[in-house]
Amino acid sequence: GLVPDLAGRRIVISAGGTREPLDPVRYLGNRSTGLQGYALARTAVARGARVTLIAANTALPDPAGADVVRVQTAVQLREAVLKAAGEADVVVMAAAVADFRPAVYATGKIKKRDGREPDAVALVRNPDILAEVSAERARPGQLVVGFAAETDDVLANGRAKLARKGCDLLVVNEVGEDKTFGSAQNEAVVLGADGSEHPVPYGPKEALADTVWDLVTARLD
Ligand code: C5P
Numbered sequence: 001g002l003v004p005d006l007a008g009r010r011i012v013i014s015a016g017g018t019r020e021p022l023d024p025v026r027y028l029g030n031r032s033t034g035l036q037g038y039a040l041a042r043t044a045v046a047r048g049a050r051v052t053l054i055a056a057n058t059a060l061p062d063p064a065g066a067d068v069v070r071v072q073t074a075v076q077l078r079e080a081v082l083k084a085a086g087e088a089d090v091v092v093m094a095a096a097v098a099d100f101r102p103a104v105y106a107t108g109k110i111k112k113r114d115g116r117e118p119d120a121v122a123l124v125r126n127p128d129i130l131a132e133v134s135a136e137r138a139r140p141g142q143l144v145v146g147f148a149a150e151t152d153d154v155l156a157n158g159r160a161k162l163a164r165k166g167c168d169l170l171v172v173n174e175v176g177e178d179k180t181f182g183s184a185q186n187e188a189v190v191l192g193a194d195g196s197e198h199p200v201p202y203g204p205k206e207a208l209a210d211t212v213w214d215l216v217t218a219r220l221d
Contacts, residue, residue, distance in 0.1 A: 004048030005217045011049045012084040013040050014095035014129075016056035018074045022121065023106040032096035034058035036147070036186060039205035040092055040212065041066045047213055052084045056095050074098050074126040081129050086138045090216055092145040093130045093167075101126050134166035143168045143219055145212060149175040158191050168193050169215055171208070190215060 015037020019027040034055060041053040041063040051066040056077055062068045069084070071077045074097045085091050100123035112118070130146045137144075144167040150157045151174065158172035173188045187202040190211060198215060200208050 007048030009049045009089045011090045012088045013092045014054045016058040017096040020101035037094035039209040043209040054080045090143045145169040
């Protein structure tokens with residue numbers, strides 16, 4: 001994008017994956033690397049936006065020109081997103097957020113005990129940040145974009161998820177062990193709350209990011 005069509009726009013992007021601690025050395029996590037969120041941040045900066053990137057457990061270089069806020073857990077991610085969303089024209093939730101976290105955090109390392117089976121790990125629900133941001137809309141006309149990784153019935157599940165979350169656009173990818181995570185490539189369909197459907201062919205995550213920004217600029221007033 002050489003055209004600064006996002007000039008002056010404030011954009012919040014979450015990237016990476018949350019880690020939910022069990023004890024000081026262990027966590028429940030996921031395989032997200034943050035590559036797609038960082039590609040969104042770089043392309044938004046290139047198109048003139050003021051970007052706040054909220055990075056959960058990523059090991060990627062800070063995108064030039066973006067403000068980076070680092071978090072670990074879903075609860076921390078929620079705090080950071082809600083704070084930044086107050087000033088934002090667009091919020092993009094590209095992070096993989098754990099749906100559940102351990103109900104109890106052990107302040108000391110959990111020990112194995114001779115001859116005894118391990119305890120089950122009790123989980124509690126995390127807040128759904130995308131649904132909350134979509135419902136609240138900190139500013140009139142604020143656009144909210146979600147991501148969804150699906151393994152089957154990709155379009156039907158994506159459509160249902162878009163409605164459930166209440167966002168404006170939902171980027172749906174098919175994932176599997178060999179797909180998407182840690183890869184520089186992605187293939188997706190972007191679903192619009194207006195019923196529109198935009199297939200994005202297999203290609204670099206930057207290309208998908210630029211398609212998202214094209215759809216966003218068309219919907220910003
Ligand atoms: O429900 P699911 O996890 O598939 O939805 C994915 C989308 O919702 C992503 O945009 C993700 O960032 C967001 N999400 C969230 N809070 C959660 C779970 C997911 O914002 N607790």
